Amino acid sequence: MKRESKKIRIGNVEIGGNAPVSVQSMCNTDTRDVQATVRQIKELSDAGCEIIRVAVPDKEAAQVLGDIKKQIKIPIIADIHFDWRLAVEAINQGIDGLRLNPGNIGKRENIEKVVKLAKEKEIPIRIGVNAGSLEKELAQEEGDLSQKLVKSALKHVKILEDLDFNLIKISLKSSDVPVMIDAYRQIADIVDYPLHLGVTEAGTLKRGLIKSSVGIGTLLSLGIGDTIRVSLTENPVEEVYAGFEILKSLNLRQKGLNLISCPTCGRCQIDLINLAKQVEEKFRNIDKPVTVAVMGCAVNGPGEAKSADIGIAGGINEGYIFKKGEIIRKVNEKNLLLAFEEEFSKLLLEYH
């Protein structure tokens, strides 16, 4: 069901082929501020981020990449627009990947310099087409935007292929989700390079989560996509959490708790919303793939959440703890969370 794609490597992370779909993010620090950038990368990598991208707007930013690289453990991608010298400097600084559209570099000889060096050092290049920054002549053509994105990407691909370079990854982003879905679906049938999925300018937290989940989720459901970045106007740590939640929701990755909880209804006798939040908060950093259910009522709860490894169901002034649908313990409501923690800890021990 998954689209077949070529495998490339960004540092020690495989992308494409049979590799798991990886989660990326991008720093929003000033890259030249090495300390702040390294601090953010560590925070993102602690949250699970597998590949990090940084903006390289000028020479000074390019020149500190080696210093940053030394202090971090995940592969780093330099995001470069227009200037071939920045790309060369970034590669010489030891970065693991480039995001660069060769058609925007200008003179052929300069493109060749970058591509030759990238080939030598086995540095993949992501062609990152964005609906908002399409080439003028393409943007003004009649026709469907998704087709234009594909056309633009193929133009960049051809430049690289003509230079016998094929460590390629492609993204076709738009803030319009159907455009982005259509574009990726089209290119998925034309080339076999791995695809980096994202919805651009997705917006503030809740809207951004929704737009990214719809766009990225739809494509992944169709078997398309090898690495993803959720882009949010928020602390990028949220991008990483969201990326993994999208992958987890489609059973493509496992990471930490899978929490299921019912929406509460007229049957619910306990403060379920808070209980679910407390469980989520308390066990955020558990790293075993356990499915935990927090359910409103003991009548339907344990049955509806049979698939959960462990769960809580509310009653009247009391609650139940269940495992795989079977009630194992009845406790007073005020001790519910505590008793749950106890049973949960026992369960976690079984995972060792």
Next chain:
Amino acid sequence: MKRESKKIRIGNVEIGGNAPVSVQSMCNTDTRDVQATVRQIKELSDAGCEIIRVAVPDKEAAQVLGDIKKQIKIPIIADIHFDWRLAVEAINQGIDGLRLNPGNIGKRENIEKVVKLAKEKEIPIRIGVNAGSLEKELAQEEGDLSQKLVKSALKHVKILEDLDFNLIKISLKSSDVPVMIDAYRQIADIVDYPLHLGVTEAGTLKRGLIKSSVGIGTLLSLGIGDTIRVSLTENPVEEVYAGFEILKSLNLRQKGLNLISCPTCGRCQIDLINLAKQVEEKFRNIDKPVTVAVMGCAVNGPGEAKSADIGIAGGINEGYIFKKGEIIRKVNEKNLLLAFEEEFSKLLLEYH
């Protein structure tokens, strides 16, 4: 591209056929508490909720439905399990729709009583199959869960069709997103009844948004789905906002602002996250379909957000206001939001 489905009516809301995809929610109040239930329905309806469902666990709850119905403006659906008398009472109380699985009612003569009355009053019935509460004999069978959901739904459908009743709507929910996607995709090809989409027990806010957006969004992208409910362990108002955001992200409905904002990067010189939040907050209740962009930099911002009707882009200690990609005004950073409000108000006047 949209799947063809029969049209039914819940009160004055059309579902299926060429009707827009509608947004539903469910009260989490005790239905017997009429005041609290009516208050929540009004809050949900103010947020845009188009159809509301309430749990009807007992006779007392059924008997207050007429009283609730009188005080609200959106159609109401009674959620009933097992007891045919509650269904009859709910219909007599004037509700607009039922959620009830006829196979769980028991004696044939009792099913007939409910269906006869529903037919007489033209009250549609949603068959709501849920992975957690599958019939025992089905649950224990070998085979794929999504196929079992479909099988269960078709059994209930047959009961209604045999009684010559076809005001049917179907849901096939699971907390496992791929199961839910597969089940809906299968049944979409078998029957032409409208489909109610949802991921059940989706969880707390962020996880729930992601799971629901992936599941519901994927199906809608494929043209499947006539009405949706996002189910969250949260204030149900969030379900309504999320429902519309999913539909807006796929250009299936328009409602209020379409906010796009970039994820901030090393080039960003202003506090974009806060600026975007302020714009979102301030204009939350605008009900014109305006696309607003909040972008980090003046270099790429206006160009990348050309499709936006109006936007802000940050600079160094100053910012820009642009319309359709053209900068129309440059202002000091501290006056940026104010100047934006002024230009935005002018723009809104054009929508009258």
